[in-house]
Amino acid sequence: MSAPTLTSSARNRLLDVGARATPAREHVLEILLAATRALSHQEIEAAARKQGFNFDRVTLYRVLDWLVTQQLAHKIEGQDRVWRFNAITVTSTEHGHAHFHCTRCGQVFCLEQLEPSFAVTLPAGFRFEKAELTIQGICPSCATD
Amino acid sequence: MSAPTLTSSARNRLLDVGARATPAREHVLEILLAATRALSHQEIEAAARKQGFNFDRVTLYRVLDWLVTQQLAHKIEGQDRVWRFNAITVTSTEHGHAHFHCTRCGQVFCLEQLEPSFAVTLPAGFRFEKAELTIQGICPSCATD
DNA sequence: TATTTTATGCAACCGAGTTGCACGTCGACC
DNA sequence: GGTCGACGTGCAACTCGGTTGCATAAAATA
Incomplete structure (x- = not known):
């Protein structure tokens, strides 16, 4: 999984x-x-700023939205009313997804590799589309403190 | 909609x-x-307004927060950056919870009765606290349209 | 009744996200 | 190569859910 350079990968x-x-x-x-x-x-x-690259707040929002519509990124709704994004690396099934939300530092991790298996029987009349599993807990870096 | 049982129940x-x-x-x-x-x-x-009862926005926020801390209500983070609340009727385990989010009308239903059973193995270092399962789909009233 | 505690109202604020518009830039086409 | 149109970016102003601080009202306690 060692991409030649991240830049070229992003560009590609x-x-x-x-x-x-x-x-x-x-x-x-x-x-x-x-x-x-x-x-x-x-x-x-x-x-971006740390890389010496500055752009407008609005531009960032638009770029992120655009990346999501292009299926290059993934938008996650956090517990703190803030959206978080991560790049889509593997072609996910888009039928299930798991996120880990650290209750201490608030960081959100995307657990792409694990497809949650759950057994849910919806009440009558509800039509299933997809499910998102959010796991709350302590992330590794917070756990060691 | 003045059901006597409900009022007394709430009061109790x-x-x-x-x-x-x-x-x-x-x-x-x-x-x-x-x-x-x-x-x-x-x-x-x-x-509340429909019942002829008016109060301040802030009061509502505070009452809701208070209800949550008193374990009388339950706060749900929706996909639309809006918090939703529902009364806690059964003593839930608080270890898992499932919500249904209608992608058409945006309504959120709390599936208290069903305890989602999922098998997740977290990556090393992550400490589990609790999980929330959000199911997206079409709610009954939207499905019939 | 006087005092303390708690709840409510009001106004101002905050911060994430959005909208509208002007400007710049890139690519296409003649 | 120059012109045009489409698209990306910056700026400013705005929306809206939620919060804070403070003054006042209503209970509880004495």
Whole structure:
């Protein structure tokens, strides 16, 4: 899973969907690809700034939305009314998804690899589309404190 | 919609926790108990207004928060960055919970009766606390349209 | 009744996300 | 190569759910 360089990978992904690989899109996707967890727009902005790349708040929102519609990223609703994003690396089934939410530091981790198996029988009349499993607990870095 | 049982029930619940049964708390809890689904603060406010009972936005927020801390209600984070509340009727295990979110009308139903059974093995270092299962789909009233 | 505690109302605020519009930039087409 | 149109970005102002601080009202306690 060792991509040649993250930048080219991000760029390739952008070109794959036949879209303009603008600096903003490249930077954001690169940041998402490099992250081990789901990032809020603030964290993304901070990361970009640290790389010396500044852009408008609104641009970031639009880029993120665009990445989601292009199926390049994934939007997660957190417990704190903040959306978090992570890059889609594997072609997920999109029928189930698990997230881990640390109750101490608030970080959200995307557990892509594990497909939750649950047995639910919905009441009559409800039509199933997909399920999201959110697990709350303590993340590794908080647990060691 | 003045069901005598509901009011007294709401009042009893309030007195059970040894707290003041103020009009605001009574009305809100009553509304929550009468609802078949999780209500947003707006819906609660509208319902109260319809009963001729008006109170401040802030009061509602505080009452709801208070109900949650008293374990009389339950706070649900929706996909639309809005909190929804429903009365806790059965003593739930609080170790798992399932919600149904209608992707068409946005309503949230609390599936208290069904304890989701899922098999998840967290990556090393993650400590489990509790899980919330959110199921997306179409609710009965939307399905018939 | 006087005092303390608790609940409510009001106004101002915060912060995430959105909208509208102007400007810049890129690609296409003649 | 120059012009045009489409698309991306920046800026400012806005919406809206939720919060905070403080003054006042209503219970509880004495």
